[in-house]
Amino acid sequence: MTKITGFDTFDVRFPTSRTLDGSDAMNAAPDYSAAYLVIRTDAPGPGTGAELTGHGYTFTIGRGNDVQLAAIRALEPFLAGQDLDETLADLGGLYRRLVTDSPLHWLGPACGVIHMATGAVLNACWDLAARRAGKPLWLLLASMSPDQLADLVDFRYLADALTRDEAVGLLERGRGGLDERVAALRADGYPAYSTAPGWLGYSDERLAALCAEAVAQGFTQIKLKVGASLAGDVRRLAIARETVGEATGIAIDANQVWDVPTAIAWVGELTPFRPAWIEEPTSPDDILGTAAIRRGVRPVRVASGEHVANRVMFKQLLQAGAIDVMQIDACRVAGVNENIANLLLAAKFGVPVCPHAGGVGLCELVQHLSMFDYVAVSGTPRMIEWIDHLHEHFAVPAVVSGGRYRPPEAPGASTAMLPGSVAEYSYPSGAAWQGSGVR
Amino acid sequence: MTKITGFDTFDVRFPTSRTLDGSDAMNAAPDYSAAYLVIRTDAPGPGTGAELTGHGYTFTIGRGNDVQLAAIRALEPFLAGQDLDETLADLGGLYRRLVTDSPLHWLGPACGVIHMATGAVLNACWDLAARRAGKPLWLLLASMSPDQLADLVDFRYLADALTRDEAVGLLERGRGGLDERVAALRADGYPAYSTAPGWLGYSDERLAALCAEAVAQGFTQIKLKVGASLAGDVRRLAIARETVGEATGIAIDANQVWDVPTAIAWVGELTPFRPAWIEEPTSPDDILGTAAIRRGVRPVRVASGEHVANRVMFKQLLQAGAIDVMQIDACRVAGVNENIANLLLAAKFGVPVCPHAGGVGLCELVQHLSMFDYVAVSGTPRMIEWIDHLHEHFAVPAVVSGGRYRPPEAPGASTAMLPGSVAEYSYPSGAAWQGSGVR
Numbered sequence: 001m002t003k004i005t006g007f008d009t010f011d012v013r014f015p016t017s018r019t020l021d022g023s024d025a026m027n028a029a030p031d032y033s034a035a036y037l038v039i040r041t042d043a044p045g046p047g048t049g050a051e052l053t054g055h056g057y058t059f060t061i062g063r064g065n066d067v068q069l070a071a072i073r074a075l076e077p078f079l080a081g082q083d084l085d086e087t088l089a090d091l092g093g094l095y096r097r098l099v100t101d102s103p104l105h106w107l108g109p110a111c112g113v114i115h116m117a118t119g120a121v122l123n124a125c126w127d128l129a130a131r132r133a134g135k136p137l138w139l140l141l142a143s144m145s146p147d148q149l150a151d152l153v154d155f156r157y158l159a160d161a162l163t164r165d166e167a168v169g170l171l172e173r174g175r176g177g178l179d180e181r182v183a184a185l186r187a188d189g190y191p192a193y194s195t196a197p198g199w200l201g202y203s204d205e206r207l208a209a210l211c212a213e214a215v216a217q218g219f220t221q222i223k224l225k226v227g228a229s230l231a232g233d234v235r236r237l238a239i240a241r242e243t244v245g246e247a248t249g250i251a252i253d254a255n256q257v258w259d260v261p262t263a264i265a266w267v268g269e270l271t272p273f274r275p276a277w278i279e280e281p282t283s284p285d286d287i288l289g290t291a292a293i294r295r296g297v298r299p300v301r302v303a304s305g306e307h308v309a310n311r312v313m314f315k316q317l318l319q320a321g322a323i324d325v326m327q328i329d330a331c332r333v334a335g336v337n338e339n340i341a342n343l344l345l346a347a348k349f350g351v352p353v354c355p356h357a358g359g360v361g362l363c364e365l366v367q368h369l370s371m372f373d374y375v376a377v378s379g380t381p382r383m384i385e386w387i388d389h390l391h392e393h394f395a396v397p398a399v400v401s402g403g404r405y406r407p408p409e410a411p412g413a414s415t416a417m418l419p420g421s422v423a424e425y426s427y428p429s430g431a432a433w434q435g436s437g438v439r
Numbered sequence: 440m441t442k443i444t445g446f447d448t449f450d451v452r453f454p455t456s457r458t459l460d461g462s463d464a465m466n467a468a469p470d471y472s473a474a475y476l477v478i479r480t481d482a483p484g485p486g487t488g489a490e491l492t493g494h495g496y497t498f499t500i501g502r503g504n505d506v507q508l509a510a511i512r513a514l515e516p517f518l519a520g521q522d523l524d525e526t527l528a529d530l531g532g533l534y535r536r537l538v539t540d541s542p543l544h545w546l547g548p549a550c551g552v553i554h555m556a557t558g559a560v561l562n563a564c565w566d567l568a569a570r571r572a573g574k575p576l577w578l579l580l581a582s583m584s585p586d587q588l589a590d591l592v593d594f595r596y597l598a599d600a601l602t603r604d605e606a607v608g609l610l611e612r613g614r615g616g617l618d619e620r621v622a623a624l625r626a627d628g629y630p631a632y633s634t635a636p637g638w639l640g641y642s643d644e645r646l647a648a649l650c651a652e653a654v655a656q657g658f659t660q661i662k663l664k665v666g667a668s669l670a671g672d673v674r675r676l677a678i679a680r681e682t683v684g685e686a687t688g689i690a691i692d693a694n695q696v697w698d699v700p701t702a703i704a705w706v707g708e709l710t711p712f713r714p715a716w717i718e719e720p721t722s723p724d725d726i727l728g729t730a731a732i733r734r735g736v737r738p739v740r741v742a743s744g745e746h747v748a749n750r751v752m753f754k755q756l757l758q759a760g761a762i763d764v765m766q767i768d769a770c771r772v773a774g775v776n777e778n779i780a781n782l783l784l785a786a787k788f789g790v791p792v793c794p795h796a797g798g799v800g801l802c803e804l805v806q807h808l809s810m811f812d813y814v815a816v817s818g819t820p821r822m823i824e825w826i827d828h829l830h831e832h833f834a835v836p837a838v839v840s841g842g843r844y845r846p847p848e849a850p851g852a853s854t855a856m857l858p859g860s861v862a863e864y865s866y867p868s869g870a871a872w873q874g875s876g877v878r
Contacts, residue, residue, distance in 0.1 A: 030541065063513065063542035064553065070509040071552065074502065102469065103502035109695070109723065109746050112551020113510065114503065157722045160699040160731065256548070260599040283596045284548065285751045287726060288758050292599065307548050312724045319727050 002043035002084040007076040009069045010036040012417065013062060013427040014360065014390060030061035032390060033427070034360040035068035035117075036417060039124045041084050043132070046411075052084075052131060055415040056124030058116040059331050059359035065427065071117035074104070079121070088129040092152040095122055095337040099154065111309035115334060122335030123365060127413035137336070137413040138371035142178065146171035153341045154311075161315045167344045174376045181375040189404030190371055191220070192386035193251065195358060197240065198224035204239055211243040218403030221249035221276055221383060227257040230269055237273040249276035256280045256307070260289045264296035277301040277325050284308050291322035303327050306356035310334070311341040318349040329356045330365035336413075343373045353378070358387035363398040364414035367405050393421035441482035441523040446515040448508045449475040451856065452501060452866040453799065453829060469500035471829060472866070473799040474507035474556075475856060478563045480523050482571070485850075491523075491570060494854040495563030497555040498770050498798035504866065510556035513543070518560070527568045531591040534561055534776040538593065550748035554773060561774030562804060566852035576775070576852040577810035581617065585610035592780045593750075600754045606783045613815045620814040628843030629810055630659070631825035632690065634797060636679065637663035643678055650682040657842030660688035660715055660822060666696040669708060676712040688715035695719045695746070699728045703735035716740040716764050723747050730761035742766050745795035749773070750780040757788040768795045769804035775852075782812045792817070797826035802837040803853035806844050832860035 017029035034057040045052040058068045078098060079087065087094060098118045099110065107114040130137040141149070146168045155164050194217070197210035207224075214222045224240055226233040233252075240250050252275045258266060263281035270278075278300050281293045284307035294302040305327030308314055317323050326346045328339050346353045355370055357363040367384060374381045384405055391397035395416040399406040408414050425432045456468035473496040484491040497507045517537060518526065526533060537557045538549065546553040569576040580588070585607045594603050633656070636649035646663075653661050663679055665672040672691075679689055691714045697705060702720035709717075717739050720732045723746035733741040744766030747753055756762050765785045767778050785792045794809055796802040806823055813820045823844055830836035834855040838845040847853050864871045 030545075061542045061545045063540070064510070064546045067506070067510045067513050067552065068546065071503070071506045074506050101502070103500045106500045107503045107507065107555075108551050111724075111748060112547050112553060113506065114552055116546075157698050157725055157728070159701070160728060259596050262598070283751045285550075285749065286596055286755065288755045289596070289599060289751075309550060310724065312722045312728075316725065316727045 002041060004079045004082050004084055004087060005040045005042055006080045007073060008038040008040060009072055010038075010422050011065050011069055011427045012036045012360070012422055012425045013065060013433070014425055015432060016389075017062070032360050033060045033062050033065040034058070034417070035060060035065050035072055035120065036422065037072050037120050037124050039079065039121075039128060041128065043084055046131075052128065053416075054124040054126075054128030054131070055413070055417065056120040056122070056127060056335075057331065057361055057415065058120045059362055068113055068116065071113045072120050075117055075121045084128070085132075088125065088132060091122065091125055091129065091337065094125065095152070095334060096154055098122070099334055110312070110334070115309060116332055119331050119333055119335040119338070122337055123330065123413060123415060126336045127415045131412045134411045136408045136410060137368040138375070138407065139182070141336070141340075141368070141372040142182065142376040146175070149340060152337045153344065154337070157312045158315060158341065158345070161319055162345055162348050166348065170344055170347050170377065174379060177379065178375055181379065185371055185375060185381075185407050189402070189406050190367065190374065190381050191383045192400045192403055192405050193221035193223060193249070193383050194219040194403075195223040195385055195387045197222050198253070200225045200228055204236065207236055208239050208243050211240050215244050215248055218401075219248070219386075220403060221251060223251040223253055223279070223385070225255065226252045226270065227254035227266070230266060233266075233270060237270055237275075241273050250274070251276040251279060251303070253279035254281050256283055258282050260286075260292050260296075263293045267293075267297040267300055271297070271300055275300050277303040279303040279327065280306065285313070287313070287316045287320050287322055290317065291320040294322055294324070301325060303354065305329065307332065311338050311345065314342050314345055318345055318351060323351060326351050326353045327356045328353055328366070328369065330362055330369060336369070339369050343369065343377050347377050352380070352382045354383045355385060357385040360390055361394060361415060361417070363387070363391065363405075364394050364396070367398055367408065368413055371407055393417050393425070441480060443518045443521050443523055443526060444479045444481055445519045446512060447477040447479060448512055449477075449861050450504050450508055450866045451475045451799070451861055451864045452504060452872070453864055454871060455828075456501070471799050472499045472501050472504040473497070473856070474499060474504050474511055474559065475861065476511050476559050476563050478518065478560075478567060480567065482523055485570075491567065492855075493563040493565075493567030493570070494852070494856065495559040495561070495566060495774075496770065496800055496854065497559045498801055507552055507555065510552045511559050514556055514560045523567070524571075527564065527571060530561065530564055530568065530776065533564065534591070534773060535593055537561070538773055549751070549773070554748060555771055558770050558772055558774040558777070561776055562769065562852060562854060565775045566854045570851045573850045575847045575849060576807040577814070577846065578621070580775070580779075580807070580811040581621065581815040585614070588779060591776045592783065593776070596751045597754060597780065597784070600758055601784055601787050605787065609783055609786050609816065613818060616818065617814055620818065624810055624814060624820075624846050628841070628845050629806065629813065629820050630822045631839045631842055631844050632660035632662060632688070632822050633658040633842075634662040634824055634826050636661050637692070639664045639667055643675065646675055647678050647682050650679050654683050654687055657840075658687070658825075659842060660690060662690040662692055662718070662824070664694065665691045665709065666693035666705070669705060672705075672709060676709055676714075680712050689713070690715040690718060690742070692718035693720050695722055697721050699725070699731050702732045706732075706736040706739055710736070710739055714739050716742040718742040718766065719745065724752070726752070726755045726759050726761055729756065730759040733761055733763070740764060742793065744768065746771065750777050750784065753781050753784055757784055757790060762790060765790050765792045766795045767792055767805070767808065769801055769808060775808070778808050782808065782816050786816050791819070791821045793822045794824065796824040799829055800833060800854060800856070802826070802830065802844075803833050803835070806837055806847065807852055810846055832856050832864070
């Protein structure tokens with residue numbers, strides 16, 4: 001019998017604010033960070049003498065990464081000492097135990113720090129499960145039966161939009177042609193779009209150069225941050241449109257800065273530049289407001305989801321007809337389990353899922369969910385965000401070439417960070433932070 | 440010049456699970472707890488040689504209280520070293536600095552652990568402000584001008600429901616007859632209802648005895664927890680209705696256990712007992728679901744709010760016509776500031792506010808908000824929940840007699856706990872926890 005032996009946690013912060021990578025209308029100077037979790041076991045791992053470990057994290061932007069780690073550590077008693085294979089055989093059960101624990105539920109409910117901690121723990125368990133199965137996570141999920149997948153979902157609060165029977169039906173439909181889609185994925189990869197050109201802190205010259213570079217690299221869509229200054233947005237969108245031409249999509253992202261009337265007016269001014277979508281035009285909690293904005297900015301499409309707390313909120317965004325594009329995030333909700341619910345809800349409502357990525361390790365993890373969605377749920381490849389930084393700190397980095405993600409084949413969820421990177425960027429003791437003002 | 444010198448924080452837990460006080464359909468065995476904050480200053484306090492302190496807390500039900508404290512401590516750098524009177528003169532500015540700090544925003548946004556920590560800090564500042572002004576909080580708020588009060592509110596995301604001008608108009612309307620209402624409040628108190636009889640863990644005999652006692656004490660409404668077993672609910676409601684007669688209201692509270700169709704069916708079975716309202720029939724995030732339930736359970740009224748994360752969610756519950764009764768909580772949202780927004784939204788939509796209370800210190804704090812609502816906003820007294828336990832640990836405990844809250848007259852927000860109680864119930868070192876299994 002093999003056991004889960006405990007958690008190791010690490011406060012990993014990258015000093016990205018020094019270069020203004022990641023700057024947008026809400027986040028002026030983020031230090032991209034990970035509240036990083038390693039679940040230890042006494043099962044044999046891949047290397048000689050090494051034990052099997054599972055890896056998960058919450059992405060944060062610096063301050064409070066330690067609070068996030070405290071929440072992750074609060075979940076250790078649910079796993080330490082448990083039988084490894086029994087745990088991995090019922091990750092739906094573990095998910096339900098974590099989200100129905102009443103003291104932890106009180107701290108959300110189902111949102112914020114405690115919910116993201118649940119996500120980190122479940123994702124680390126999925127990394128363990130995929131390593132134990134010798135498969136990349138996307139393929140492990142695609143290998144599970146409709147009933148097994150439905151067992152992973154918490155259908156509480158979904159009955160008015162999606163029942164378990166409907167979910168099983170959607171997954172059975174997804175079996176048809178699955179092998180062909182797996183082969184196509186391996187041959188062609190999965191579409192990506194690039195956010196690299198669009199950070200607000202970049203100069204116009206850098207914006208133009210990065211737009212041209214994105215097109216040359218094969219991307220068919222780029223994204224620009226907007227919402228700080230209307231004149232600036234008009235100027236930057238004009239530069240971007242002139243640079244990329246008409247064949248390349250330009251999504252725009254306001255990162256929640258507007259209220260409803262402002263969003264409608266501002267997007268109206270940008271509509272002549274034919275944006276592919278407007279992302280997070282207002283509070284991610286504002287379902288009715290987002291629906292009103294969608295009605296008000298047609299024909300521009302509306303996207304949201306990176307800060308949407310849980311499946312109940314996604315359910316309502318779909319019920320209210322608030323979004324054209326659903327942007328799941330791998331780390332904000334309760335991990336793979338809740339994201340399977342989100343994918344099934346999107347499939348039920350016929351809305352495409354184009355995940356939020358970037359950050360620290362979000363591309364690595366979320367690609368597995370999109371690839372599973374393509375081969376086993378929606379049957380259609382959509383588009384995953386791509387930002388080419390910080391991947392070098394991962395043992396199996398996400399790979400994009402020719403504007404497409406290449407499906408990972410290594411066992412696991414691609415969530416393991418390199419031990420050297422963890423040490424160097426540990427806050428505040430790591431070498432990267434020595435001599436810096438501690439924030 | 441006087442300064443805020445820092446935070447002291449305490450993990451205070453009461454072993455209430457030993458008696459099943461507080462047991463409901465979601466929370467089987469809570470240990471009522473407070474993540475307790477004392478803000479220190481170098482200003483002179485009321486006692487000889489003592490310095491002025493402000494007191495705030497997040498109510499939790501045990502596990503994770505330490506995570507909540509970590510979040511509160513993460514806010515100390517925003518206050519330590521600041522000028523006391525400048526800070527207190529612009530608590531709207533402090534509120535906006537806390538909720539727009541982008542790394543902290545990422546950890547919510549505006550929900551869960553980090554948002555409740557913001558609430559604890561702001562509430563402690565309001566306790567300081569009221570002590571410094573020599574007034575109870577409700578009277579301090581009622582003494583502020585409409586413009587000063589509007590400055591405390593963050594109107595971002597509210598424009599489609601409530602503008603600043605409309606808020607000022609509502610507050611100006613509230614000036615009329617204010618002195619008469621203050622006098623009436625002091626003479627007559629403010630209505631309370633009692634949840635003491637209704638915990639799920641109690642026997643039928645205890646339920647009946649406590650129902651009779653509540654009527655004898657002068658309460659005109661009681662509340663019963665429901666949702667664990669339909670047969671049990673029918674039996675318990677029959678006992679309660681028979682005991683209290685027709686003149687006493689019986690609210691019922693499902694604590695989020697149902698999905699939409701289950702809620703409608705279950706409440707239908709309980710409608711013959713004429714419940715005063717059904718509280719939290721489903722997920723607090725499910726605005727559209729709650730609206731569907733409200734349509735489906737008429738004539739039973741629907742109440743929600745104790746787990747509603749922020750003003751944007753309350754705005755939508757009101758816009759969607761989802762609730763007949765709005766239940767603010769003093770500690771879940773961003774403190775007094777966000778609750779002023781919530782009271783103004785309710786006034787705009789003409790929905791009565793009947794706060795959630797009980798817990799640890801929720802009665803003490805929320806009474807100030809309801810009394811302010813009565814005298815300066817809505818002009819009408821509603822009803823505050825009352826549960827008679829744990830008040831003895833507060834320096835100025837809430838007082839209910841004849842079924843009515845008596846307005847506090849001591850300066851402050853009634854949030855200071857007795858130092859002896861803090862020491863005895865500190866977890867896990869306090870005397871109350873010695874010899875117990877540490878949870």
